[in-house]
Amino acid sequence: MSYCGNCGTQIQEEQTFCGSCGAPISEPNAPTQQSTEASIEKTATQQSSEVALQKLATLKAQEPPPTKSPGKKILIAVLAIFLIGAIAAVAGVVYIGYRAKQKAIAALDNLESKSGAHKATSKSDPSDPKKTNPGNNSDGSSRGDADNPLAAVLGKLKGSDDSSESTPMGNMAKDIIEDLGVRNPDIPPDLVRNIPYSALTNPLPCPATTDQIDPAKLASGRILFKPGTILTDSWSLPLADAESDNIIRSASPASLVFEYSGVAALGLDMKYKSRPDFNETVCAKDIAEGEAYATGWMTKSLEEPITPGLYPGVARLLVPTTKFNELKSSGSTRMVFVYYDYMNALTEWELLAWKGTFSRVDPDDVPFPLIINDERINVPTIHVRANMKVIETAGRFGQRDQPVDAYILDDPNTPVMLSWMMGVDMHQDDSFKVQVIRVTYPRDTPTIEQQLAKNRKAITWGINFDFNSDVIRPVSEPVLKEIAQAMSDRPDWKLTITGHTDNIGGHKYNMDLSQRRSAAVKKALVERYHEDPNRLSTGGDGDSDPIDTNDTLEGRARNRRVELTLD
Numbered sequence: 001m002s003y004c005g006n007c008g009t010q011i012q013e014e015q016t017f018c019g020s021c022g023a024p025i026s027e028p029n030a031p032t033q034q035s036t037e038a039s040i041e042k043t044a045t046q047q048s049s050e051v052a053l054q055k056l057a058t059l060k061a062q063e064p065p066p067t068k069s070p071g072k073k074i075l076i077a078v079l080a081i082f083l084i085g086a087i088a089a090v091a092g093v094v095y096i097g098y099r100a101k102q103k104a105i106a107a108l109d110n111l112e113s114k115s116g117a118h119k120a121t122s123k124s125d126p127s128d129p130k131k132t133n134p135g136n137n138s139d140g141s142s143r144g145d146a147d148n149p150l151a152a153v154l155g156k157l158k159g160s161d162d163s164s165e166s167t168p169m170g171n172m173a174k175d176i177i178e179d180l181g182v183r184n185p186d187i188p189p190d191l192v193r194n195i196p197y198s199a200l201t202n203p204l205p206c207p208a209t210t211d212q213i214d215p216a217k218l219a220s221g222r223i224l225f226k227p228g229t230i231l232t233d234s235w236s237l238p239l240a241d242a243e244s245d246n247i248i249r250s251a252s253p254a255s256l257v258f259e260y261s262g263v264a265a266l267g268l269d270m271k272y273k274s275r276p277d278f279n280e281t282v283c284a285k286d287i288a289e290g291e292a293y294a295t296g297w298m299t300k301s302l303e304e305p306i307t308p309g310l311y312p313g314v315a316r317l318l319v320p321t322t323k324f325n326e327l328k329s330s331g332s333t334r335m336v337f338v339y340y341d342y343m344n345a346l347t348e349w350e351l352l353a354w355k356g357t358f359s360r361v362d363p364d365d366v367p368f369p370l371i372i373n374d375e376r377i378n379v380p381t382i383h384v385r386a387n388m389k390v391i392e393t394a395g396r397f398g399q400r401d402q403p404v405d406a407y408i409l410d411d412p413n414t415p416v417m418l419s420w421m422m423g424v425d426m427h428q429d430d431s432f433k434v435q436v437i438r439v440t441y442p443r444d445t446p447t448i449e450q451q452l453a454k455n456r457k458a459i460t461w462g463i464n465f466d467f468n469s470d471v472i473r474p475v476s477e478p479v480l481k482e483i484a485q486a487m488s489d490r491p492d493w494k495l496t497i498t499g500h501t502d503n504i505g506g507h508k509y510n511m512d513l514s515q516r517r518s519a520a521v522k523k524a525l526v527e528r529y530h531e532d533p534n535r536l537s538t539g540g541d542g543d544s545d546p547i548d549t550n551d552t553l554e555g556r557a558r559n560r561r562v563e564l565t566l567d
Helices: 033-061 069-116 148-160 168-179 284-289 321-330 450-456 475-488 507-529 553-559
Strands: 194-196 228-235 239-252 255-261 264-266 273-274 277-283 292-294 314-316 332-343 348-360 366-372 375-391 402-409 417-422 432-440 457-460 495-500 536-542 561-567
Touching: 148 450, 168 332, 228 553, 239 553, 277 284, 277 314, 284 314, 284 321, 314 402, 321 332, 321 375, 366 402, 366 553, 375 417, 432 553, 450 457, 450 475, 450 561, 457 536, 495 507, 507 536, 507 561
Parallel strands: 292 314, 292 332, 366 432, 495 536
Antiparallel strands: 194 348, 228 239, 228 432, 239 255, 255 277, 264 273, 332 348, 348 375, 366 375, 375 402, 402 417, 417 432, 457 561, 495 561
């Protein structure tokens, strides 16, 4: 008897195929016990393997998936941030060291040239701009740029297209390449990258030009730029508004000179502050055809609130005439925004700059509120916006591209930059807004006495105080003098002085501040003008009696006021 070697079924004699599984019977007539046992063993092994595989599959299905540890991701992120910060710090130190070495080499070269160690050079011809400024060619390119392989690298890094974004590493690379002698084509030729400390006593010269300022034209604009005019602007800060005064001192064919009296502070909370007071000169060429504009300056430090006072190539207060005319005719114009930051390690002010295209937002003029000699009026303005791209960082790592929203007085005689907001979130330390809120002219006739005689009440915005303080600013003197004159003319008058504030800081604080400010006005009238203290009483209403909204800079500026009433 034989059996199927595949399934073990009994095979009859002369069968050539298994009746159960159909397997062929290779040797139907000569089966052996050994082959039968081997077949059974093979079948058992296969069945055992299948059972083991099924059990393994079941166990894998029951095993929970491995959990991802968030700790590793956090650690990697922290290490990455630390690495980036370390790279930035090292790059900054290397850059400063590199600049310091450059200054030392320049000083040594200068010393050697004075001692006759260098060959004498030809005298410059002031009539030839190529000789007076050998670093620039007539086309505005740096001498030797065509032969300098780094010029092509700078061209790749500068990214003048408004749609592209600058990067910190790219900006720092540009600065280093510029220091190696390649001029940045985005920087206007009249701008100076570095202003030495010695410029405080030996100011830099104005850019050469045949343009002249017309003082009569400035004095006949919508805002009268004449000696004694005060443009008061307000800087919007998270904790309060900080006011500063720009007092026109003179206007000549060569320059416009004004005195800046404001506040310098450190940090968004202005915890540490000082009061700078200096004269600033704006050159004729920069008013007529300048390419750069600045809203203000960085002082050397809070302990030394000083600045050079003259910045070649930069317009202030007024938008350059050519830029204004281009904006009026085509609806857009390209302009550079700058400021200079002092670097102690190099004892110089260094240029930081952005560039962008300003385009009209509204096709028609937009009314803009101003207080002119204590009267609220609206003036026509051009509303513009731009995306400003970083073009110069002075080796600093934190500067970034920013949007700008601005309003320009629509007046060809005096195109004043009335409002400038840079950035999106006002709580970021690189965002700010500054706006002209008040214009004061020297008064030919007294108005406070007339208001009191007619209405028994007078409101003045001409008595101004230091930031969050009861200290009266010097620009308030003409109004104090006018009040004193009214009391001398009307010896029977008795006045109540009431202080008012905006709503920043809280009601309790503002009540105390307004009372202290009214007391300061009385003290000034008594001590400086010898008024009878019994004829003056004081009070403060804080933020409880607003006459405008507290949601805007101009509204808060109107709410900060001093009121006089006849008893």
